[in-house]
Amino acid sequence: MPELRRGPITERWVIIAPERAKRPSDYRTEDKKENSRPPSNCPFCPGKEEMTPPEIYRIPGEDGSWRVRVVPNKFPAMQDYPELGRTAVDGIYDRMNGVGTHEVVIETPSHDKEIPDLPVEQVKLIVDTYVVRLQELMKNDWYRYVLLFKNHGKQAGASLAHPHSQIIATPVVPRRVRDRLQTAREYYERKERCLFCDVMLMELKSGERIIEATDDFVAFTPYDSRFPFELVIYPRKHAHEFTQICEEQRWELARILKRTLFRLKHLLGDPPYNIVLHNSPNPIPRPGKPGYWTTLQYDYHWRMAIIPRLTLVAGFEWGTGLYINPMPPEDAARYLREVEVPED
Amino acid sequence: MPELRRGPITERWVIIAPERAKRPSDYRTEDKKENSRPPSNCPFCPGKEEMTPPEIYRIPGEDGSWRVRVVPNKFPAMQDYPELGRTAVDGIYDRMNGVGTHEVVIETPSHDKEIPDLPVEQVKLIVDTYVVRLQELMKNDWYRYVLLFKNHGKQAGASLAHPHSQIIATPVVPRRVRDRLQTAREYYERKERCLFCDVMLMELKSGERIIEATDDFVAFTPYDSRFPFELVIYPRKHAHEFTQICEEQRWELARILKRTLFRLKHLLGDPPYNIVLHNSPNPIPRPGKPGYWTTLQYDYHWRMAIIPRLTLVAGFEWGTGLYINPMPPEDAARYLREVEVPED
Numbered sequence: 001m002p003e004l005r006r007g008p009i010t011e012r013w014v015i016i017a018p019e020r021a022k023r024p025s026d027y028r029t030e031d032k033k034e035n036s037r038p039p040s041n042c043p044f045c046p047g048k049e050e051m052t053p054p055e056i057y058r059i060p061g062e063d064g065s066w067r068v069r070v071v072p073n074k075f076p077a078m079q080d081y082p083e084l085g086r087t088a089v090d091g092i093y094d095r096m097n098g099v100g101t102h103e104v105v106i107e108t109p110s111h112d113k114e115i116p117d118l119p120v121e122q123v124k125l126i127v128d129t130y131v132v133r134l135q136e137l138m139k140n141d142w143y144r145y146v147l148l149f150k151n152h153g154k155q156a157g158a159s160l161a162h163p164h165s166q167i168i169a170t171p172v173v174p175r176r177v178r179d180r181l182q183t184a185r186e187y188y189e190r191k192e193r194c195l196f197c198d199v200m201l202m203e204l205k206s207g208e209r210i211i212e213a214t215d216d217f218v219a220f221t222p223y224d225s226r227f228p229f230e231l232v233i234y235p236r237k238h239a240h241e242f243t244q245i246c247e248e249q250r251w252e253l254a255r256i257l258k259r260t261l262f263r264l265k266h267l268l269g270d271p272p273y274n275i276v277l278h279n280s281p282n283p284i285p286r287p288g289k290p291g292y293w294t295t296l297q298y299d300y301h302w303r304m305a306i307i308p309r310l311t312l313v314a315g316f317e318w319g320t321g322l323y324i325n326p327m328p329p330e331d332a333a334r335y336l337r338e339v340e341v342p343e344d
Numbered sequence: 345m346p347e348l349r350r351g352p353i354t355e356r357w358v359i360i361a362p363e364r365a366k367r368p369s370d371y372r373t374e375d376k377k378e379n380s381r382p383p384s385n386c387p388f389c390p391g392k393e394e395m396t397p398p399e400i401y402r403i404p405g406e407d408g409s410w411r412v413r414v415v416p417n418k419f420p421a422m423q424d425y426p427e428l429g430r431t432a433v434d435g436i437y438d439r440m441n442g443v444g445t446h447e448v449v450i451e452t453p454s455h456d457k458e459i460p461d462l463p464v465e466q467v468k469l470i471v472d473t474y475v476v477r478l479q480e481l482m483k484n485d486w487y488r489y490v491l492l493f494k495n496h497g498k499q500a501g502a503s504l505a506h507p508h509s510q511i512i513a514t515p516v517v518p519r520r521v522r523d524r525l526q527t528a529r530e531y532y533e534r535k536e537r538c539l540f541c542d543v544m545l546m547e548l549k550s551g552e553r554i555i556e557a558t559d560d561f562v563a564f565t566p567y568d569s570r571f572p573f574e575l576v577i578y579p580r581k582h583a584h585e586f587t588q589i590c591e592e593q594r595w596e597l598a599r600i601l602k603r604t605l606f607r608l609k610h611l612l613g614d615p616p617y618n619i620v621l622h623n624s625p626n627p628i629p630r631p632g633k634p635g636y637w638t639t640l641q642y643d644y645h646w647r648m649a650i651i652p653r654l655t656l657v658a659g660f661e662w663g664t665g666l667y668i669n670p671m672p673p674e675d676a677a678r679y680l681r682e683v684e685v686p687e688d
Binding site for chain 2: 005008011015027155156157176184222226228267268271276277320321322324325329
């Protein structure tokens with residue numbers, strides 16, 4: 001059973017998942033394995049469906065085939081369990097059971113076609129799948145936050161080459177998310193405006209960090225980027241919660257996601273990257289009032305972050321959270337803007 | 345000139361250091377260079393002293409040789425400059441000049457002898473050098489925080505193989521350090537006790553995460569370890585500031601550092617790792633009262649963290665700060681404890 005732990009110094013939850021554990025010798029540098037299984041043995045390829053745990057969801061294709069599949073992660077960081085087991089048994093420390101879920105979204109039947117290579121119709125189906133699964137997991141009273149992310153490339157943490165994203169639901173709101181929610185709330189209370197909308201307007205006005213702006217979305221490199229070519233995609237219209245995205249916005253998101261990842265791939269030669277959806281936490285049911293939920297955090301603003309993994313994170317970043325970025329985001333945006341993107 | 349930036353969403357300072365910049369093509373995966381120069385061309389080896397910028401400090405050896413050298417980093421993240429240039433010119437964003445310093449401590453003349461291979465006398469000289477340089481840099485009114493860290497191995501961010509550590513002084517206190525200082529202060533105000541002393545006592549009482557305890561220091565794996573085999577070394581006697589370490593404690597620190605790094609090396613086969621010193625920020629001179637300094641943060645507790653770099657940090661860690669650790673710290677401590685360490 002995975003476990004959630006929090007200590008009083010960092011005040012940060014950590015998932016201890018010994019089901020994924022190894023012996024010390026497995027960590028030895030010389031033992032590192034390659035992650036790219038040959039397609040004949042890939043559990044995410046069509047015809048290998050029995051290699052994954054039982055399917056949770058699919059978008060069917062023709063003649064019994066599928067276009068997107070969702071399956072449980074075979075080595076889950078979080079697991080279903082009948083009780084949370086919150087406890088102070090460790091005195092100064094906080095501990096609870098790692099109750100949650102860990103799903104894998106298989107984005108396409110094609111083993112080696114990533115988002116920039118797929119038709120935009122397929123990328124739209126991926127976005128649709130994200131919405132369906134998040135809506136479902138946000139209904140669970142035990143889950144406080146649902147994380148959607150994608151690791152592309154071994155250096156970005158992908159253990160299988162076949163294009164996929166992951167969804168983890170946890171019974172806690174991670175500290176960094178909590179910090180951002182609080183910052184957004186304080187800003188709103190002071191200014192009566194959304195912090196993220198303000199940042200986006202500043203960026204559109206200056207233009208120097210804009211990669212692309214469409215009717216519904218803006219892609220730009222943050223002023224305080226930690227990493228070279230780090231970028232974010234904001235919905236232009238204020239929206240605190242991703243799953244409320246309308247049909248037209250889904251198409252637009254699919255398009256800008258495909259175009260942005262094409263820029264990265266073209267400029268940097270298929271770099272490893274991570275995508276993270278920053279979204280509002282789940283609403284909490286209010287005890288004693290069935291069907292009545294506490295106010296959602298309307299002052300938050302959902303967005304996607306894309307982080308290419310080009311530089312090694314060195315020692316003091318881990319200790320202090322102070323990052324050195326050799327690539328000014330204005331230059332990164334200009335390089336990315338200048339990439340010629342083919343029309344779909 | 346490097347630049348410090350802070351945005352209103354993360355409220356975290358980032359160093360933008362374009363002097364270290366590269367063109368996009370330099371980031372292409374296939375172009376990654378090896379870092380281990382042959383000793384004949386190593387700028388940190390004896391006889392190559394003219395390859396480094398002018399020396400800041402040395403512990404001399406016999407006949408004009410040296411035992412430890414401190415030199416400026418050739419590609420500094422921070423630079424000396426006559427003004428801080430704090431500015432709100434970017435509206436919602438904060439910016440100031442990257443005024444500071446970036447030094448390299450060359451730990452030994454031997455190109456391939458790391459701390460576990462050195463005589464403890466040499467490790468003690470390294471500790472002495474840390475104290476001398478930190479004392480010097482903490483006197484500078486402009487610097488608010490002095491970071492001491494070591495990257496060992498390419499995967500841990502070391503760009504040169506010759507054993508060295510680094511010191512960066514910045515005009516700001518990094519957000520994560522500020523968060524910890526505040527947590528320590530709030531705990532002290534509530535309990536009238538040091539948070540770190542309490543954690544250490546809990547650990548000594550339970551013993552399950554202790555690697556080694558000497559008269560002056562305790563090495564243990566934190567309850568909420570983010571990474572496999574992550575560990576910390578605490579001074580047993582409460583001390584908020586590292587440079588006040590006495591002669592006997594320096595010897596003890598050299599010994600436990602050597603022994604702990606030997607354990608890691610023996611168990612994990614010379615893994616890449618980072619060491620970070622967590623210390624109090626610099627005192628601030630009080631305006632109008634020459635020679636009078638604001639109270640130091642006596643409720644803080646200095647310590648060293650050692651983080652082996654064995655697992656890749658995947659997508660959602662970057663976005664949320666929520667980490668998955670497959671190695672329970674109790675198991676990690678047991679493995680490390682069981683390593684037989686030769687007597688010095």
